[in-house]
Amino acid sequence: MTDVVNPALAGTGTGLPHVTDDHAETGHEAHGPTGILKWLTSTDHKVIGLSYMITSLVMFYLAGIMALVIRAQLATPGGALNLSFAQYNTLFTMHGSLMLYLFAGPFAFGGLANYIVPLQVGAPDMAFPRLNALSYWLYLTGSITMMLGFVTASGAAQFGWVAYPPLSNAANSPGAGADLWIMALVLTGFSAIFTGVNLVSTIFYLRAPGMTMFRMPIFTWNMLVTAILILIAFPVLTGALVMLFCDRHFGTHIYTVAGCHIAGHPGLPAACGVPVLYQHLFWFFGHPEVYILALPFFGIVTEVIPVFSRKPVFGYKGMVFATLSIAALSTGVWAHHMFTTGVVLLPFFSLLSLLIAVPTGIKFFNWIGTMWGGQILFNTPMLFSLGFLFAFLMGGVTGVMLASPPIDFFTHDTYFVVAHFHQVLFGTAVFAGFAGLYYWYPKMFGRMLRDGLGKWHFWLTFIGFWLTFMPQYYVGLQGMPRRVAVYPSNLGWEVWNQLSTVGAFMIGLGFFLLLVNFVVSWRNPIPAGDNPWDAQTLEWYTTSPPPHHNYTHLPPIRSERPTWDANHPDARTIRHGPHANGNAKGNGKPPPGGNGSSGGAGDEVPVG
Amino acid sequence: MKTESVLLLAIGLIFGMVAVVYWAFSYEDAGFLLLIGTCFLGLLPGLYYYYWYRRTGARPEDRDDAEIADGAGVVDAFPDSSIWPFLIGMGAFLCLLAFVFGYWLAFPGIALVVSAVTGATAESRRGGNV
Numbered sequence: 001m002t003d004v005v006n007p008a009l010a011g012t013g014t015g016l017p018h019v020t021d022d023h024a025e026t027g028h029e030a031h032g033p034t035g036i037l038k039w040l041t042s043t044d045h046k047v048i049g050l051s052y053m054i055t056s057l058v059m060f061y062l063a064g065i066m067a068l069v070i071r072a073q074l075a076t077p078g079g080a081l082n083l084s085f086a087q088y089n090t091l092f093t094m095h096g097s098l099m100l101y102l103f104a105g106p107f108a109f110g111g112l113a114n115y116i117v118p119l120q121v122g123a124p125d126m127a128f129p130r131l132n133a134l135s136y137w138l139y140l141t142g143s144i145t146m147m148l149g150f151v152t153a154s155g156a157a158q159f160g161w162v163a164y165p166p167l168s169n170a171a172n173s174p175g176a177g178a179d180l181w182i183m184a185l186v187l188t189g190f191s192a193i194f195t196g197v198n199l200v201s202t203i204f205y206l207r208a209p210g211m212t213m214f215r216m217p218i219f220t221w222n223m224l225v226t227a228i229l230i231l232i233a234f235p236v237l238t239g240a241l242v243m244l245f246c247d248r249h250f251g252t253h254i255y256t257v258a259g260c261h262i263a264g265h266p267g268l269p270a271a272c273g274v275p276v277l278y279q280h281l282f283w284f285f286g287h288p289e290v291y292i293l294a295l296p297f298f299g300i301v302t303e304v305i306p307v308f309s310r311k312p313v314f315g316y317k318g319m320v321f322a323t324l325s326i327a328a329l330s331t332g333v334w335a336h337h338m339f340t341t342g343v344v345l346l347p348f349f350s351l352l353s354l355l356i357a358v359p360t361g362i363k364f365f366n367w368i369g370t371m372w373g374g375q376i377l378f379n380t381p382m383l384f385s386l387g388f389l390f391a392f393l394m395g396g397v398t399g400v401m402l403a404s405p406p407i408d409f410f411t412h413d414t415y416f417v418v419a420h421f422h423q424v425l426f427g428t429a430v431f432a433g434f435a436g437l438y439y440w441y442p443k444m445f446g447r448m449l450r451d452g453l454g455k456w457h458f459w460l461t462f463i464g465f466w467l468t469f470m471p472q473y474y475v476g477l478q479g480m481p482r483r484v485a486v487y488p489s490n491l492g493w494e495v496w497n498q499l500s501t502v503g504a505f506m507i508g509l510g511f512f513l514l515l516v517n518f519v520v521s522w523r524n525p526i527p528a529g530d531n532p533w534d535a536q537t538l539e540w541y542t543t544s545p546p547p548h549h550n551y552t553h554l555p556p557i558r559s560e561r562p563t564w565d566a567n568h569p570d571a572r573t574i575r576h577g578p579h580a581n582g583n584a585k586g587n588g589k590p591p592p593g594g595n596g597s598s599g600g601a602g603d604e605v606p607v608g
Numbered sequence: 609m610k611t612e613s614v615l616l617l618a619i620g621l622i623f624g625m626v627a628v629v630y631w632a633f634s635y636e637d638a639g640f641l642l643l644i645g646t647c648f649l650g651l652l653p654g655l656y657y658y659y660w661y662r663r664t665g666a667r668p669e670d671r672d673d674a675e676i677a678d679g680a681g682v683v684d685a686f687p688d689s690s691i692w693p694f695l696i697g698m699g700a701f702l703c704l705l706a707f708v709f710g711y712w713l714a715f716p717g718i719a720l721v722v723s724a725v726t727g728a729t730a731e732s733r734r735g736g737n738v
Binding site: 032038040041042043044123125127130132136140144176179183187190204206207208209210211212213214231236245249277280324328331332334335344345347548549554556557 | 609611612615618619622623626629630633634636638639642643646649657668669670671672674675676677678679683684686687688689690691692693694696697698700701704705707708709728732
């Protein structure tokens, strides 16, 4: 147990140490137990964040391999791999489940947020370090539980990533694989809830002096909103799954009408199960989940674009309020996934869904405004961020189309929806997610990833992305249903599916290059320094990797760009309030022992 | 703490209004109750934070003009490492697997959870590794 004194004091000449143990400046890898015991027992947010990222990347690669098998099967109408329908159902179910539940969310709010948010607000750790460690272990065991389905006699779950009853009931989906899928989501659900509590508490209670809410980096703001969305959405999912399990094994009829009747009146409907209730509960989780998977990645690109445009973010408060608006609207649009059930209020959900385009448009405007007139550097993180802009724009535009019930009725359960869904989530979780990985990798490991390999990774992924998903819009409009292992050969869909398959394998090659990049970086390290990008936010002020409890000094915090202010005391910086550019003591000069390193290319473009 | 409380109270008010509108047009129970639940999820902590904001005023992290030294003192006590979260996680893992593979797994699972929660509590109260 370590008492932590505010690290800021050391930077103001008071001379007080900020951590009262002997290992304060030796780096997180050298503190406490070492080896395997370190990974089992550490409560350091950085170690836990790395554990999340490594595990979620393993899940990403496994799910990616499943996607390649799916695309290989669909290369010919009869199925190039001769997969059985059951095998195919298992593959798309587990591909979606791993990507959504075990990669995209945990990578962002378990991995990047865990590592970066305490650093960005000047905190020594997360507010509840033991709870943070427990969150990771629940996530890991949840991941193992889901994968255990593959070694059961009935195989892994086959009912799609949404598990609608009656398809997911005991009669239609018997076996342990389905039960393991449910239990896995219960475990990972609790993991997400605990992480949400931790993030909110850390941001509300452990900010450094001067780090007001409206000086927090946009990434931290987005993680705060994401954490609140998690607390709204995940308990509903967990409750829905517990009831599904009860229906499967304990004789309840919450989601099923089978066998329900009023004694003596077998023809009358009774007060028992309602299958569509599951859809309400699931999508009350599921649509915020889409934004739980999007907002963190919006935050990442909002960090990357200003740094590689050599400008402050354009419209800071507009970005914050757009994030809040998106989150509020996303919680009120759940039933736009249920238009074709015929039992939802179409105008209400259609109107709110269309409205989401407004704050999202504000964000696009601000991202473009940030780049406008900047000295843009096309390093790998920036390329992935630009890729995100194009991909998410296309996914967003088709989302607006699908918010219109007549179009949704026409395209429901076709490949058009598959293409829309993947363009939204690939755009965010993959393009923006890997922008974040390339951007913060030097901070985490003190070494650079190779930019050349990163650019190959980007271009293969970018071209492969469009080649994979644009044909799917077309075959979707032609009527090709999703979740089919074979399709007719006389409808002209084969060539479009083959293009899609080629694109998927290009993406696979791109991600193989990322593995090569990791190996090269590890075997022949290029030291990164503390701030290789000449970045602006607080996490770049400390060493790379940061020491135990993060900071030995803190700079004065007088804007949302304290590291930039400290490293460029003469630069003209944006003002937020009357104390924006220093006062009697916080004069913007780097404190003794502060990093002071800029090392990046280019100077700030004057504001105004 | 004012901004934090306003943020949470706004969540409560917005979802309260959305719930009323939704109920007025749809008469659909599940969505209405979920929206009301979301409303309280904002209102309850929001009122709590507002209460403490009124009692304690602005903290150094709430003030634009805060000096670095205004945050003087111990931030908090943080554990360096702990085995108990790992053991609680393994216990929870076994408990949930018991629903699938047999209830016998619940015995070691519950034993692990109870002993690990006890250990974590003792560690938290005493400090150091227990």
